[in-house]
Amino acid sequence: MDAPPLIQLTGLTKTYGSGTAAFQALRGVDLVIQAGEFTAVMGPSGSGKSTVMNLIGCLDTPTSGDYRFRGISVVGLTRDQRALLRRRHLGFVFQGFHLLARTSAQENVELPLLYRGESASRRHALAQRALQQVGLAGWEHHTPAELSGGQQQRVAIARAIVSEPTVLLADEPTGNLDSARGREIMELLSGLNHAHGITVIMVTHEPEMAAYARRVVHFRDGLIAREEHQAPSPVAAAPTAVGETG
Numbered sequence: 001m002d003a004p005p006l007i008q009l010t011g012l013t014k015t016y017g018s019g020t021a022a023f024q025a026l027r028g029v030d031l032v033i034q035a036g037e038f039t040a041v042m043g044p045s046g047s048g049k050s051t052v053m054n055l056i057g058c059l060d061t062p063t064s065g066d067y068r069f070r071g072i073s074v075v076g077l078t079r080d081q082r083a084l085l086r087r088r089h090l091g092f093v094f095q096g097f098h099l100l101a102r103t104s105a106q107e108n109v110e111l112p113l114l115y116r117g118e119s120a121s122r123r124h125a126l127a128q129r130a131l132q133q134v135g136l137a138g139w140e141h142h143t144p145a146e147l148s149g150g151q152q153q154r155v156a157i158a159r160a161i162v163s164e165p166t167v168l169l170a171d172e173p174t175g176n177l178d179s180a181r182g183r184e185i186m187e188l189l190s191g192l193n194h195a196h197g198i199t200v201i202m203v204t205h206e207p208e209m210a211a212y213a214r215r216v217v218h219f220r221d222g223l224i225a226r227e228e229h230q231a232p233s234p235v236a237a238a239p240t241a242v243g244e245t246g
Contacts, residue, residue, distance in 0.1 A: 004071030006166070006199060007033040007056060012065035014051050025051040027222035028065065035166070038193045038200045038232065040210035043219030049203050050171060052219070056201065057090055057169045058082040087116060091160030091168045091198075095175035097152040099144045099159075105131060106140040109159045116163065130158040133196075134188060150181035157188060161198065168192065170202040174209050186212045190232065 014026040026048045033039055043049045054060040055067060058074065061082075067074045069085065077085065099108045109127040118126070131140055134154040144152050153173065160168055170189060174182030190212050193200045202213065210216050216228040 004068065005032045006035040006037075006070060007031070007201075008066075008068040008071075009052070009056075010066045010068075012052070012055065012067060013063045014048075014055065014060070015063045025222055026055075026062070029222075029224060031217065031224065033199065033201065035199055036193070036197050037215060038190065038213045039202070040213035040216045041201065041203045041219065042205065042207075042210055042216055043225075047219040048222040049219045051222075053169055053171055053201065053203050056167075057092060058086045087112070087163070089166040091163065091165035093153070093157055093160050093168065093170040093173045095172035097144070097149075097156045097176075099152055099155060101144055104141045104143055105136065105147065105155045105158075108144075108155055109162050111159060112163045126162050127158070130162040131155070133161065133192070134158045148181075149177050150184055153177065153181075153185050154188065157185070157192075161192065161196075165198065167199045167201060170200065172203055172205070174204070174206065179208070182206070182209060 009029050009031040012026055012029040013024065016023045016025060029048070029052060031052070041049045041053065051060070055062055062075065065075075069089070074082065074085065100111075106124070106127045109130050110123040113123040113126060128137070128140060131137060134157050136151065136154050136158065139147065139151065144155070147155065153176075168189070173189070174185050177185060186209050189200055189202070192198050200213075202209075204210050211230070212232050214230065214232050216230065218225045218227070
């Protein structure tokens with residue numbers, strides 16, 4: 001018997017407000033994402049792309065429809081069970097880096113492991129490995145103020161992958177970066193997808209960044225308007241730059 005898809009959305013809707021003030025952000029979305037995919041989600045403001053990301057990330061719940069993760073209905077989970085799903089399987093990268101200002105890169109990366117109750121020695125080892133994966137070995141003790149925008153986003157990505165998530169959800173991850181730094185971050189995400197098999201789902205409004213994905217899903221008016229399958233932009237197999245300064 002074939003394994004179920006990693007992520008399956010069926011007839012998913014989301015309505016905010018009620019009565020005459022109601023806004024239907026999603027109007028019946030069907031979407032399947034297999035393990036190991038790199039999918040970009042695009043669409044104009046208000047199209048539903050960020051809403052669907054929040055639902056997949058268990059940051060919100062749908063009004064109706066079904067969301068299954070490895071065949072298990074997420075809609076039927078309790079709040080604590082959804083939190084456990086987030087903690088064990090999902091990593092998040094946002095447009096704003098959301099790093100603690102007076103805290104070192106290593107301590108920022110260790111935060112998810114602290115919430116999981118890992119020992120100090122294991123937190124240190126895993127954080128160092130994650131920083132090495134994103135090309136920041138040697139930068140462990142620098143605070144965000146001592147890092148460039150590109151480096152801060154790398155720290156944020158290291159924090160997202162330190163717990164070895166099944167899925168990396170990236171919401172406009174290059175939005176605060178110039179084009180050169182944006183390409184570096186996209187090459188990093190592509191490298192993690194190719195070398196480590198992490199499923200990547202990324203919201204972006206930039207076609208240049210969406211070109212790194214294998215599939216582009218276009219949203220409009222709360223529905224999927226169309227999908228495109230493409231050969232992704234060529235990337236390095238894995239990030240190795242220790243002294244990246246972008």
